Amino acid sequence: MIKKMLIIVCLSMVFIACKNETTSKESTASINDVSAKFNEMLDNYYEESLQLNPLQATFTGDNRFNDQFPNPLAYETVTKVKAHFTKYKEELEKFDEASLSESEQMTKAILKWECDINLEGFNYKSEYFPIDQMWSVNLMMGQLASGASAQPFKTVEDYDNWLNRLDGYIAWMASAGEKMKEGMEAGYVLPKALIVKVLPQLKALTVKNPEEHLFYSPVKNFPDSFSEEDKKQLTEKYTKIVTERIIPAYETLHEFMSTEYLDAGRTTSGIADIPNGKDFYNYQIKLYTTTNMTANEIHELGLSEVARIAEEMEKIKEQVGYKGDLKSFFDDVRNKKELMPFTEPQQVIDNFNAIHDRMKPQIEKLFDKKPKTPFEVRRTEAFREKSASAEYNPGSLDGTRPGIFYTPIPEVTKYNTYSDESLFLHEAIPGHHYQISLTQESEELPKFRKTLWYSGYGEGWALYSESLGKELGLYTDPYQYFGMLGAEMHRAIRLVVDTGLHAKGWTREQAIQYSLDNEAESEAGITSEIERYMANPGQALSYKIGQLKIRELRAKAETALGDVFDIREFHNQVLETGCVPLALLEDKIDNWITASK
Structure with a gap:
């Protein structure tokens, strides 16, 4: 009797196991089916995005649309773009969170953000500018x-x-x-x-x-x-x-x-002076910082950061033996002939390449993943050089076109080198070139995420990269370290003057004077910067907001993980997702910290 019962029990267990296995296979098949449909939707979104924006396709190295330029100001084009984001916002709702992997859930959140922020932008009349x-x-x-x-x-x-x-x-x-x-x-x-x-x-x-x-x-x-x-x-x-x-x-x-x-x-100078300008500025803050911070919060943060960095600058002033106050030290640095050694534009390019060579031996201590996409330093084209800032243009997705760091050299004999090391770290390596190229080369990310740009993350990473100079063997010259502090001060000032211009009624002249009082940039350079903020409200806020968030996440990880913390793995975690809204980056790092304990 016992033997018979055991046989029955065993047969029942086999039946249950088979049933569970069948259910598991069906469940796996169902999940795979959802994933396939989700990825098909993402591919369609990306393909249609390129058709609507063929210039973006060209810059990624996709040459299928190189003969096209749909007029973004035309009613027909605007209607198509609105319909595009509306369609994919609705498509996203068809995919339940529970049926998606962790990576797919992040992708869904990013695409929803992308649709929402673009659709919201149609509430404002940017086409008039x-x-x-x-x-x-x-x-x-x-x-x-x-x-x-x-x-x-x-x-x-x-x-x-x-x-x-x-x-x-x-x-x-x-x-x-x-x-x-x-x-x-x-x-x-x-x-x-x-x-x-x-x-x-x-x-x-x-x-x-x-x-x-x-x-x-x-x-x-x-x-x-x-x-x-x-x-x-x-x-x-x-x-x-x-x-x-x-x-x-x-x-x-x-x-x-x-x-x-x-x-x-x-x-007038600020965007608040156009119809619906205050609401437009709030939208621009959200667009560029990917946060819900208010103009007042950002303004106060800027004032506190300016004060903090000024204390660090005082230490450098004392180190080099300058006896005047900080403001006069700015003038001394601006006009110091020893910091303006060049007579030919090529010497500026050569100096940036030399900075790269100095840091190469240290780079592997901080990064175990480096991009394959080649990199070049070039002089900014003459037709836009006088009003341009230094900038980075990404390479193509396939790596055949290099990433290019453009630097304007309108008057080479007045070119001041004191911030060149921090500038290279920001615009080139490990700043924009590493962040953008590694994203484009990723085999894990869906196509549309390889070309996304969120300024809070992208510019935040580049400004964070400037703080890595000492770890990379740079900033041994106090003036170059002062240049890094000056660059950080420049971004802190942006929090004050951008919100001042667009939310607090500041004039262009007030903003210029505040900058002159707190940093060592030339008056011509500062004027160009203030006018840049006037042209694109909110963009200037993204650098410091993003940098402070990445610094905060690194400090949190170092504290939580102690001896287990690996700076290279932290950088991998930050970079491997590509550009993301800052709240999603914070969630990712928090999950990594928990999993690493």
Whole structure:
């Protein structure tokens, strides 16, 4: 009897095990099915995004749309973009959190943020400001037209693609003028101080001789493989479009902006002075910091950071033996001839490359993952050099086009080197080049996340990277360390002056004076910076907000993990997700700390 019962029990257990195994397989199959559908949706989102923004495709190295330029100011394009984000916000709701992996849950949260923030942006009239001196499409197109940027000029088809793309760009230029006229009637106009900075940029592209024109540049660099007939036909086509369409389009814009638009320009500085400007600024804060911080909170944080960094600067002033006050020390650093040693622009480029060589032996102590994408330092193009800041342009997704650190050198004999080490760490390595290239090279992230940019994370990482100088064998010269403090002070000041301009009624002149009182940048450089903040409210806040969050997360991990803490693994954790809103990064690091204990 016992034996029989044991047999029955055993058979029952086998049946249950088989049933559980079947259920488990069905569950696994179901999860795999959801994952496949989720990833298919992500691929569709990315593909449709590139079709709506073919310039982004070009910059990633996807050349399928190099002949296209859908006018972002056209009603048809705006309608398509709205529908795109609305559609995928609804698609996301079909996927239950419980059926997604941890990585997929983060991806869902990121895509929801992306849809929400873009849809919210349509509540504001940014199309009335299509051109400024720093951020607008015409400056990007000028870079591409040089033939030395992301738009390829290797085949005859490449050359024809650019001509076709110019059709859309010329339509955009006409639309830009129309939108600015509409903006004038509705009370949306740039400050006069910004308009006068745009005018020389436009004027430079009205030069009558086509062979001297920026948009003629590709003709001067035909590949050797081109036949004489190809060269002849392309030369004729480029001469015609530059002479008959590009130059007249720039002349029309310059004429309009230098007369009636300039006359209508605002004398006020902050975005709060346009209709719905206060709400727009709150949106810009959320867009660029990826937080819900208020303008007042950020302003007060800025004031406290300025005070803290000033104390550190006092120590450097004493170390180098300077006897005056801190403000006069700024002037001393600004004008110190020993810090302006160069006579040729190439010497500036060589100096950055030398900084790279000095830090190479230490880099593996902090990073065990390095990008494969090559890297170069280049001088900023002449047509935008006077109003440009140093910047990084990402390489292509496949790594065939290098990441490029552009540095403006408008007057080489006045080029001051005191902040070059921190600048290289920020714009190049391990700043933007590591963060962006490792993201693009990731085999784990879905395609759309490889090209995302959230300024709070991206600029926060780059500013955090500046603080790694001593660990990387730099900042041995007190002036270079002062340069790092100056760069951090510069970003702390941004919290004060950006909110001052756009939420507290500060004038351009007040903001310039506050900066002069608290940092060692030149007055010309500070003026350019303040005008940059005027052109794109909120962007300047992202650096310090992001840096402080990453520092906070590192300190939390060091404290919680003690001897187990590995700086290389912390950097892996921060970098492997690519750009994410800061709250999602904090959740990830918290989970990593818990799992590492």
